[in-house]
Every structure is written in C-alpha cells, then in structure tokens.
Amino acid sequence: MNGPVTLPRVADTRVDLLLIADMIPSRSRVLDVGCGEGDLLHVLSTQKDVDARGIEISQAGVNACVSNGLSVIQGDADIDLVDYPDQAFDYVVLSLTLQATRNPRRVVEEMVRIGRHAIVSFPNFAFWKIRLQLLTRGQMPETQLLDEPWWETPNIHLCTIRDFEDLCRDLNLVVEKRVYLNRDGTATWFSSIEQLGNLFAQQGLFLLRRA
C-alpha cells in the first residue's frame, strides 16, 4: 500500500521515520496521524517503550496495524483531530501527509493543540528539479517523491519549505528544530541554511510547538 508519496526503506523502515523517531524521547505519548501500516508506531513502541497510537485513513492500513498489535483507528486528519482533548499527547506526528489534507493550516493548528510538540514533514515543492521541470517543460513536475500525474495525485496542497516557515510564523509557532532531507530520507549537510534547504532539499521536517 502506498501513502501519498513513495520513499526508499532501510531494514524495512523508511529512513525519514527513523529521523522522526530520534526526535521522540522514550516513554512519551505519541499520536501518528496518517500512520500507514504502522512502521513508525512499531519502532516507537518496540524500541522506545512509547505509548504510540495512530490514525489512518485507509481501512487496509488500519487492519494491518491492529493485526500487528498497534493501537490504530480508522480516521481522517481533517475530521478526527478535533475530538482529542488539549495536550493529550507529547508528540503528534504528521509524516508526508500534510500536502494531502484538505485544510493543512487547520490540521497543524489541531496538532499543536492536542500535542505539546508537533512533528511535520512534507515534500518541498521548491526543490530545484521541480523548479527546473516546470520552467523547461511547462508541465506539472513528477519526481521520485511525487511520482503521480496531476490528475490522480492525492497531494492537493503542496508547499515549499519557505511557505511552511511562513505558516509557522503566521500561527505563532516555535520551530524547535528543522531538518532538510535528501530523496532517500537522510538529512542533508546544509540543514541549518534555509536558502539552501528550500532549493536543494526534497523534504522538510519540522519540530514545532506553540509559542
């Protein structure tokens, strides 16, 4: 089953998920929104003794998770986050799913409401190859990360790293950490330089909290 984007895996786990797992201390309470087949939840609950829960939109993903003993419900980031009480979790994770939500701004707001921290990753639409494709071909770009044609992609709200920084400022959020990622999900060497990140990173990964 594919999520909104296609990514390489190492030892059966997406590399960028391991970076996310590194941001989360042991024994925290975590909600993974759009948890797919539960890779991150599995790493967190088996290696870090985390109280890990998930929401997944596809029933097949949910059933796979629950069959593996993970606590997951069928639900939608746009609809179901409102049910949770304030600060119910230490971390709320949204990995490569923001661009597939109907109302990304509202989703991020909900995440920092129900979690003390939010971890958001998304494909960077300002990546140089994307810019180049649009410039030279004049057509919607397709990259390894965003590999579906415009008419069937679930990614309806693509943004750039700079756009996301703007949104965080707008929502008065503190960016506790930003990591710029390569295509394979590893961190780039220029992770502190926004200019380079917006041009050369395929993916942005942000650790946020309310100011």
Added chain:
Amino acid sequence: MTSQPVVTPAGSQPVDQGFSVELGHERPLRLDCGVELDRFTMAYQTYGALNADKSNAILICHALTGDQYVASAHPTTGKAGWWERIVGPGKPLDTDRYFLICVNVLGGCMGSSGPKEINPETGKPWGLTFPVITIADMVRAQARVLDYLSIEQLFAVIGGSMGGMQVLQWAHAYPERVFAAVPIAAAARHSAQNIAFHEVGRQAITADPNWQGGNYLEVGTVPRAGLAVARMAAHITYLSEPALRRKFGRKLQDRNRVTYGFDADFQVESYLRHQGITFVERFDANSYLYITRAMDYFDLAAEHDDTLSLAFEKTPVRFCVISFTSDWLFPTWESRDIVRALNAEAANVSFVEIESDKGHDAFLLEEPEFDRTLTGFLNGAARRRGLPA
C-alpha cells in the same frame, strides 16, 4: 476397531454441564429497578487454565440468545459451541494461553437466575415476578462470579452485540478490573429502530394465548408460535439483504412453481420457519422479554448528560472496537460514536471495520480479517500486560 467414541443422541461430543454458583447471601445484589436479590444463581463455563497470578482471565459476554456454551456442546441441542470457531488451542481466543469464562446472563434461561427458574421464596417459577433487569445488572452479577473466583482483574472482556454492550458497561463500571475491552458489533445506546424490532418480538410472544399472561410454566403450555415469530423477525435483522440474496434469492423450496397458497413456497420462508422452530426448543419466552428489555434500556451516555466520553473519563482500559460493513442492526457509525468518545478521553483505542456482507451475525461467522484483528489486538495487549507469548 477397538474402541468406540462416546456418541450422544445428537451426534456431538458429550455434554459438559459446567458450573453454577449461588450468590447474594452475604451481600445482596442491588438491581437498577431497586429490588435486592439475596439468593441468585449464576451458571458459567470455563475453558483453559487460570495462571498463578490470575492475570490471564478473559470474560466472554454472550449475546441476546447466546449462552455460556461458547466452545462446548449445547446441553439441549447438542450443537457445537457458538464461538467454537475462534475458541480453542491455537485459535484467536487461545485456551493454551488464556483462561476463558462465560457466564449465562442474569435473566437468562441456561441455569442463571431468570424468569424460568424457581423463586426460592415461593417455590414457584419466577415468571413475570422476576425483577426487570438491565445490562448493568448483568455485569454486576458477572462481577460477583469473578469475586467468587477471586479474579481481581480481567485481562480482557470480549463480546458481540448485547455482549458488546456488557463489555462497554464493564469498562464503564469497573475500569480498574478490565485491562482490555473488545466491544464487537455493539453500541453505547440501543437505537429507536432496535427498540422497535424488540417490541415486535415481545408483542408476538404476549399475543400467543399459550403465553398465559406469563404463567405458561405453571399452566403447562409453551408459547411456541409467539416465540418463533419473535425469533423469525429478529433473525432477519441479524442478516443482510446481500446475504439473503446470495443464500436464497427467490429460490423455491422443493417445488418448481409457486402453489398459490400460504405454504413456505420460498426457501427463505422455510429457512426462517426452521430458525423459529429450533429456537423455541432452547429458549424461554419470558427470558426473551426480559433480555430484550435490558438491551432497550441500555444507554451509557444518559447518566452523563448525553456525553458518552464522560462514561469513560480517564479510562485506563485499552479498547478494540470492531464493526462490520453490512451490519445494519449495530451499524459502523455507532461504533464510531464509541471511538469518538474514547478519543475525547485520549483513551488507548483501536477501531477496525471489517468488510463483510454477512450482516450483524458476521461476528459469529467465518471472517479471517476479524480473526486477525482479534488475535493481533490480544497479542499487543498481552505484551503490555506482561503475559508470556
């Protein structure tokens, strides 16, 4: 051939009558209706073995017309247990691993106190003098059985339909006594449509002259027709239109053309009649009145200003809510309401909707996805509880 297996008249395994315990002497059971029972009997079955620290007990809650014979032959019909499919060594409810208990509900007719049993005060059958009971009363009575067995905390409470209502009631009333809860094809309140169907069933029973105002046991009659019609109407609600179409369509019963009469021309009629007739052999009409009423009265949110989440405030229980796509008696949205309420408490909850065209009865039937879900959830919970794999 050197030895012959024991064969009962029904051709099934020898009947195991199970256990029964009389309770209430020291501590009467106070019912929701205000009546106190100071002598009541609870009949139950167990499977598997209780471990040394009594941490592997699972309570199975049976449905409206179910009983405690989960995985052993029914003493009246000789038929296999109603959940034998998933209960046993190596099965989802693994008897090598868990100690399973199923108690005949209070108000039932398989050995627990109910309208069919003798009122110890009068020496006559209770009949309609038996107090009206609720789902909460059933659960209170089950808790007394667990007290008697010295089981402080259940590893899990599992049940479908009315059994699922009991699971929710358990999690609500005794959160510290339940580690994990699996309400299947259930709801936190009985819907108007379901109350309506129950009323049809009750009217069918009480309209039968053999019901005798509820005194049929004393008079020596059986309201067969009424109870059979109640079962037929109810049975339709346990199926789905696609399942009926797949199983029967408009096929005729042992004939090539319709007979222009009111005999069972169609297979579906013949099937329903059979369901009605066989049900009467194993179930008590007054019990049917009492238990359907208990379901009608069930509404977990009612005592919390209609806010269901308050019934699960800060619950420590791990939940796995399961529904089936074609179940129109306890549709998925009712399970979703439970999940939403649990989310409002940030409870540990899993929710799976199983794709099935078998209707409400799907939880009793072959559904591999359901088995995987139940096994996976229990495995995850067992890890958390520290039970050996």
